[in-house]
Amino acid sequence: MKRLALAAAVILAAAAMGPAVQAQTIEDTEGSTAVGREVETAAGFRTWIGEYRGKALEAGVPAAVWDREMRAAEFLPDVVRRDRNQNEFTRTIWDYLDIAVSDERVAMGRAAAEKHADLLARIEAKYGVRKEIVLAVWGLETSYGTFRGRTDTISALATLTYDGRREAFFGAQLIEALKILEAGEVSRPDMQGSWAGAMGHTQFMPTSWRDYAVDFDGDGRRNLWSDDPADALASAAHYLSRHGWAPGVPWGMEVQLPEGFDYDLTSERVVKPAADWAALGVKPVAGPWPEGARVSILVPAGARGAAFAIWPNFQAIESYNPADAYVIAIGHLADRIAGGPPIATTWPRHWKALTLDERKEVQQLLTAAGYDAGGVDGRIGPKTVAAVKAWQKAGGMVADGYASPDVLRDLRAQ
Incomplete structure (x- = not known):
């Protein structure tokens, strides 16, 4: 684990x-x-x-x-x-965020921020971790200690x-x-x-x-x-x-990707200065790019969902729980507690989460079609994502690597 x-x-x-x-x-x-x-x-x-x-x-x-x-x-x-x-037990990232960053949890976080203001200020001063991030961990793990x-x-x-x-x-x-x-x-x-x-x-x-x-x-x-x-x-x-938290640096921010964006660039392994992303047409949804930032782009629901620029602090939160949905929930809850806006991009809410058997079927069908999905275990890891991308490219589709219900449907039809 x-x-x-x-x-x-x-x-x-x-x-x-x-x-x-x-x-x-x-x-x-x-x-x-x-x-x-x-x-x-x-x-x-x-x-x-x-x-x-x-x-x-x-x-x-x-x-x-x-x-x-x-x-x-x-x-x-x-x-x-x-x-x-x-x-x-799986759910889509938007269903997860609806629960993890609910209006009630945000309100509870703001109340906790006020109640424990002195304590949180002292913790932030000692460890350099933004107080809203600490609150978000507390809020997501035990609903601010209530459970x-x-x-x-x-x-x-x-x-x-x-x-x-x-x-x-x-x-x-x-x-x-x-x-x-x-x-x-x-x-x-x-x-x-x-x-x-x-x-x-x-x-x-x-x-x-x-x-x-x-x-x-x-x-x-x-x-x-x-x-x-x-x-x-x-x-x-x-x-x-x-685990590497850097004071004064964001965890991430929502961004808009341009038409025709190369989704091979959406990986934590691809790191570029903010100026390079800006030159490719990537724009923050709110506010300017932080100066001197070197970031990656993440699309947790593929091309049809929200995109995020992420900093190394994303990986620091990831050490607590490696699921992208968890890290985004922590960061976004922290931003909301601090007064930030909800995620602006509309999620593809017509899609349901694939079951374990359906994820295995995606891998089986990709393997049968000649793509290396990394085995058939129902875990959508880097090899399965790469296989989906390769299959999408071959079919002239947007190659975002997201194993959606539409991908499963089209694999079954081929």
């Missing part, structure tokens, strides 16, 4: 059930056979706790801490189900480690979480968060807490869990600063 501080805006909305409710839900939806299988799995979980103990102790977890905390750990079947089904998740972190991480799909990653998180408890940074009842183990106001994974959390309020603890958001907001700023 490239991201270490998980984006809980989507995850947390589906992670608010305690273990008793989870078991009841499984019984209601899948019947008694599924419940029987889970009883067997839960029994295996207790055996696994004993088997994994040696590895945890070798990694520095005291035996007393392991025995005490794992005795209270529970196998959470809903956590496994959510981990298995992540690829099925931080109610899943027991130790149980969630133990379940995911035991499940084995990503044992090394989640095992490392489990061990760090136990060390946090050993250090007395938080109590076990208060160590709650998302189903995937992300914690606190800004949804840090335990290793992110270890590496980037700070004690900003000076009470001797790096406390991301309390109602006071000081440590959490400062930790998010510290995280972004350590």
